[in-house]
Amino acid sequence: MIQFSVVIPLYNKANYIQNCLESVLKQTHKEFEVILVNDGSTDGSETVVQRFQDSRIRLVHQENKGASAARNKAISLAKHEWIALIDADDYWYPNHLEELQNTIEQFPKADVVCNNYEILLEKDYVKHPTFSIEYPLKAQYIEDYFKGSLIDPIAWTSALSFTSSIFKKVGEFDTNIKSGQDIDLMVKFGLAATIAFNPKVTMRYHRKTENNLSDETGLREKLNYIDNHRSEEKKNPPLHQYMDINRFSLAIQAKMAQDKALFKELVGRLDLHHLNSKQKLLLKTPANVLRGLKYLQSKLTQYNLYKSPYK
Numbered sequence: 001m002i003q004f005s006v007v008i009p010l011y012n013k014a015n016y017i018q019n020c021l022e023s024v025l026k027q028t029h030k031e032f033e034v035i036l037v038n039d040g041s042t043d044g045s046e047t048v049v050q051r052f053q054d055s056r057i058r059l060v061h062q063e064n065k066g067a068s069a070a071r072n073k074a075i076s077l078a079k080h081e082w083i084a085l086i087d088a089d090d091y092w093y094p095n096h097l098e099e100l101q102n103t104i105e106q107f108p109k110a111d112v113v114c115n116n117y118e119i120l121l122e123k124d125y126v127k128h129p130t131f132s133i134e135y136p137l138k139a140q141y142i143e144d145y146f147k148g149s150l151i152d153p154i155a156w157t158s159a160l161s162f163t164s165s166i167f168k169k170v171g172e173f174d175t176n177i178k179s180g181q182d183i184d185l186m187v188k189f190g191l192a193a194t195i196a197f198n199p200k201v202t203m204r205y206h207r208k209t210e211n212n213l214s215d216e217t218g219l220r221e222k223l224n225y226i227d228n229h230r231s232e233e234k235k236n237p238p239l240h241q242y243m244d245i246n247r248f249s250l251a252i253q254a255k256m257a258q259d260k261a262l263f264k265e266l267v268g269r270l271d272l273h274h275l276n277s278k279q280k281l282l283l284k285t286p287a288n289v290l291r292g293l294k295y296l297q298s299k300l301t302q303y304n305l306y307k308s309p310y311k
Helices: 017-025 045-050 067-076 096-106 164-170 181-192 219-226 230-235 237-256 260-269 277-284 287-302
Strands: 004-010 032-039 057-062 082-085 112-122 125-127 140-142 160-163 195-206
Touching: 004 017, 004 045, 004 067, 004 096, 017 032, 017 045, 032 045, 032 067, 045 057, 057 067, 082 096, 082 164, 096 112, 096 195, 112 287, 160 164, 164 181, 181 219, 181 237, 219 237, 219 260, 230 237, 237 260, 237 277, 237 287
Parallel strands: 004 032, 004 082, 032 057, 112 195
Antiparallel strands: 082 160, 112 125, 112 160, 140 195
16 A cells, blocks of 8 residues: 655645645545645644644644745655645545555556646636546546646646655755746656556645735746746757746736736747647737736636636
């Protein structure tokens, strides 16, 4: 039976960490430890954790250094070879670790495994991802992670497990990246690891939570993960297209924020052949219209209608 080290970075998630931890402790697969690194929380998050009486839980404290440093610290303390990540505001269904084990056993060459996931966009609307692979409902080895992730990413941080060996091989989480460090890690895995996918949905990501780092980080900061693999892009066309999709996303955010310099810089690096017609049109759309479309998208989502520029 596979033993997992469950890693949770914790920073100001007092309103979420109880549900997260309860979902971990309710797993049908019982062979695991939980390592939480309190990254300098100021809202009493650690007090919530301390209420749990379970010998499998370890709570470690550090000064605020960011999610990457917190995850690296936890993984360095792990007792087991297989690492399973979950963020403090996410939720596992009871079969999550069991399905990870099933995937590991079914695909013994894999050193990275991904369960399917869902995203809570609004109070009553759950988005199910779309993958650009031929058989998305089939458990399988992923031949090319970048080709398969052009619409939605095959791997989501809290649905992911990997060996500590491959984690050390690719160089851990980059502590210089404040937002997008999970995407950066998956690029490194996509280049070096053998990845397997399980189509069963076993985790839920909450898009709108307090202290969401991706919402608080400056747009220019996000260039760090986008530019981190430019040399590899020159040798790997699928990676180049995948990163251009990320550049497109950041360019649209920059235009809506009226950061004309960043928008121009990103568009100048884009190969427009990598974008669909909808994405090309959005790049030409005025900022005020983009903001209106974003508002409309949010309103439609409340009525269980979700429109995406990625498909």
